[in-house]
Amino acid sequence: MIEMADVYKTYPNGVVALNGITTKIKQGEFVYVVGPSGAGKSTFIKMMYREEKPSKGSITVHGVNLSKLRNSRVPLFRRNLGVVFQDFKLLPTLTVFENVAFAMEVIEKHPAEIKKRVMQVLDLVGLKHKIRMLPDELSGGEQQRVSIARSIVNSPKVVIADEPTGNLDPETSWEIMNTLEEINKRGTTVIMATHNKDIVNNMKHRVIAIENGKIVRDEQRGEYGYEY
Amino acid sequence: MNTDMNINTLRRHFRESFKNLSRNGWMTFASVSAVTVTLLLVGVFFVIMMNLNHIAGNVEKDVEIRVHLDSAANGQDKELIGKKLEQMPEVDTVTFSPKKEELDNLIKDLGEDGDAFKLFEQDNPLRDVYVVKTKSPQDVVKVAKEIEDINYVQRVKYGQGYVEKLFDVVNVARNVGIVLILGLLFTAMFLISNTIKITIFARRNEIEIMRLVGATNNFIRWPFFLEGLWLGILGAILPMVLIGTGYYYLYETISPRIDIKFVELLQVNPFIYQIAAILVLLGALIGIWGSMMSVRKFLKI
Numbered sequence: 085m086i087e088m089a090d091v092y093k094t095y096p097n098g099v100v101a102l103n104g105i106t107t108k109i110k111q112g113e114f115v116y117v118v119g120p121s122g123a124g125k126s127t128f129i130k131m132m133y134r135e136e137k138p139s140k141g142s143i144t145v146h147g148v149n150l151s152k153l154r155n156s157r158v159p160l161f162r163r164n165l166g167v168v169f170q171d172f173k174l175l176p177t178l179t180v181f182e183n184v185a186f187a188m189e190v191i192e193k194h195p196a197e198i199k200k201r202v203m204q205v206l207d208l209v210g211l212k213h214k215i216r217m218l219p220d221e222l223s224g225g226e227q228q229r230v231s232i233a234r235s236i237v238n239s240p241k242v243v244i245a246d247e248p249t250g251n252l253d254p255e256t257s258w259e260i261m262n263t264l265e266e267i268n269k270r271g272t273t274v275i276m277a278t279h280n281k282d283i284v285n286n287m288k289h290r291v292i293a294i295e296n297g298k299i300v301r302d303e304q305r306g307e308y309g310y311e312y
Numbered sequence: 313m314n315t316d317m318n319i320n321t322l323r324r325h326f327r328e329s330f331k332n333l334s335r336n337g338w339m340t341f342a343s344v345s346a347v348t349v350t351l352l353l354v355g356v357f358f359v360i361m362m363n364l365n366h367i368a369g370n371v372e373k374d375v376e377i378r379v380h381l382d383s384a385a386n387g388q389d390k391e392l393i394g395k396k397l398e399q400m401p402e403v404d405t406v407t408f409s410p411k412k413e414e415l416d417n418l419i420k421d422l423g424e425d426g427d428a429f430k431l432f433e434q435d436n437p438l439r440d441v442y443v444v445k446t447k448s449p450q451d452v453v454k455v456a457k458e459i460e461d462i463n464y465v466q467r468v469k470y471g472q473g474y475v476e477k478l479f480d481v482v483n484v485a486r487n488v489g490i491v492l493i494l495g496l497l498f499t500a501m502f503l504i505s506n507t508i509k510i511t512i513f514a515r516r517n518e519i520e521i522m523r524l525v526g527a528t529n530n531f532i533r534w535p536f537f538l539e540g541l542w543l544g545i546l547g548a549i550l551p552m553v554l555i556g557t558g559y560y561y562l563y564e565t566i567s568p569r570i571d572i573k574f575v576e577l578l579q580v581n582p583f584i585y586q587i588a589a590i591l592v593l594l595g596a597l598i599g600i601w602g603s604m605m606s607v608r609k610f611l612k613i
Contacts, residue, residue, distance in 0.1 A: 133524070156528075156529070158523075159523065159526045159527055159528045159529070159531075160526065160528070161526075162523075162524065162525065162526040163525075163526035167524050173517065173520070173521055173524070175517065175518055175521065177335075186521070186522075186525065187525040187526075189321075189324060190522055190525050190526060190527035190531060191525075191526055191527070192317070192318055192320070192321045192531075194320065195320055234525070238525075238526070
C-alpha cells in the first residue's frame with residue numbers, strides 16, 4: 085500500500101511541482117496518472133521510488149516512511165519495486181539476457197537462480213527467443229518489454245512506469261499494455277503516468293488527474309478527460 | 313566495504329573491472345601514463361632522498377661529544393662525572409679515555425710527525441676525556457650545553473658550528489624532498505581522477521540503472537575501486553623496472569670510485585626492492601583514490 089499525506093514539493097529553483105497531494109493506493113491496484121505536461125506527474129511518480137523527497141508531508145510505501153528513509157537505505161527500499169521508463173534505459177553493451185540478469189546480479193542472487201528466473205520473465209514478455217540480441221537489434225516495443233522484464237525480475241510488489249508507451253506506435257503500445265495488465269493480474273500494483281488517451285479510455289482502471297501540483301480528479305474506471 | 317559479499321559477486325566485480333579497462337582502452341592508457349610519469353619522478357626523488365639521508369645518517373652517527381676534564385679532578389671526581397654523564401636520558405654510551413691513551417692516539421694519528429710528541433710522555437699536558445655518544449644525533453648540542461655546567465669539566469668539544477650547520481642542511485634537504493614528493497603525488501591523483509571521471513561519465517547511465525534496481529553504493533563502487541587499483545599497479549611497472557635497473561648500473565659504476573669518508577650509496581639489495589614496494593603501494597593508492605573521488609559525484613550519498 086502506498087499513502088501520500090499532504091505532500092508538497094518545491095524544487096531548489098523555486099518551481100512548485102506538488103501542492104498538497106493526499107492519496108492512497110491499495111496493493112494490486114492499477115492506476116493511471118494523467119494531466120498536462122508540467123503538471124507534476126513526473127514528480128508524483130519520482131516521489132514513490134524516492135528519486136525525489138517531499139519538501140513537506142509524508143509518503144509511506146509498504147510501511148517505509150520515505151521522508152525519513154536515510155540515503156544509504158534507498159537501494160534496499162528500491163528492491164521492492166520495479167521502474168519502467170519512456171526511454172527504456174537499457175545498457176547498450178549488454179544482451180537482452182544480461183540486461184535483465186543485471187537487476188538480479190546487483191542484489192547478489194545466485195547465478196543458477198538468476199538464469200532460471202530471467203528465462204521465466206523473458207518468457208512472460210515473449211522474448212525468450214531473443215535473449216542473445218543487443219538492445220539496438222530490437223524494435224522499440226521489444227526493448228520496452230525487456231525493460232519491463234527487468235523491472236519485474238525481482239518480483240516487486242509495485243511496478244512504476246513513467247510514460248512507458250511514449251516512444252511507441254499504437255499497436256506496440258497495446259502489446260506493452262497487455263504485458264502490464266498481465267503483471268497486474270498476478271497481484272502487482274501498477275502505477276503508470278501516461279498521455280495516451282486511447283489506452284486510458286479503453287483499458288479501464290483508476291485514473292488520478294494532476295493539475296498544477298494538485299489532484300483534481302480521482303475515479304475508479306475513469307476516463308482520460310483531456311483532448312490531447 | 314561490505315563484508316558479507318559472496319564469491320560470485322566478487323568474481324563479477326573483478327570481471328567488470330577488467331572489462332572496463334579494455335573497453336576504455338585509450339583512457340586506461342592515459343591514466344596509466346599519468347601514474348607512470350609521476351611515479352618515475354617520485355621514484356628518482358626517493359632514490360636521491362634516501363641516499364642523502366643515508367649519508368647524512370653516517371655523518372650524524374660519527375658526531376660525538378668530547379668532555380675534557382680539569383687536571384685538578386681526582387679519581388673520585390672523575391668517577392662522579394662519568395656517573396652523571398651516564399645518567400643523562402639522551403646519552404647512549406660513555407667511554408673514558410685517559411690522557412695517556414689520548415697522547416698515544418695523537419702520536420698515531422700524526423704518523424711520522426707524531427714522534428715529536430713522544431717527548432711529552434714524561435709530562436703529559438693532555439687531559440683525561442669522556443667520549444659521549446647521544447642516542448639521537450639531534451640532541452648533541454643540548455647535551456653538550458648541559459655537560460658544560462658539570463664541575464671539573466674544562467672543555468666540551470663536538471665540532472661546534474660545524475655540527476649545527478650539518479643538521480640544518482640535512483633538515484632542509486629532507487623537507488624539500490617531502491614537499492616535492494607530496495606535490496607530485498597530488499598532481500598525479502588529480503590527473504587520474506580526471507581521466508577516470510571521463511570514463512565514468514560515459515557510464516553514468518549504467519550507474520543510474522544500478523541505483524534504480526537497488527544496487528548499494530558499495531556494490532557500485534567495487535568495480536571502480538578495483539579499476540583504480542589496476543591502473544595504479546600497471547602504472548608502477550615501468551618506473552619499477554627503470555629505477556631498479558638504473559640504480560643497479562649507477563651503483564655498479566659509481567660505488568667503487570668513491571673514497572670519501574661517510575659517502576656511500578645504499579646497497580642495491582634490498583634498496584631496489586624497497587623502492588619497488590613503495591612505488592607499487594603509491595601507485596595503488598593514487599589509482600584507488602583517483603577513481604573513488606570521481607565515482608563519488610555519481611552516487612548520492
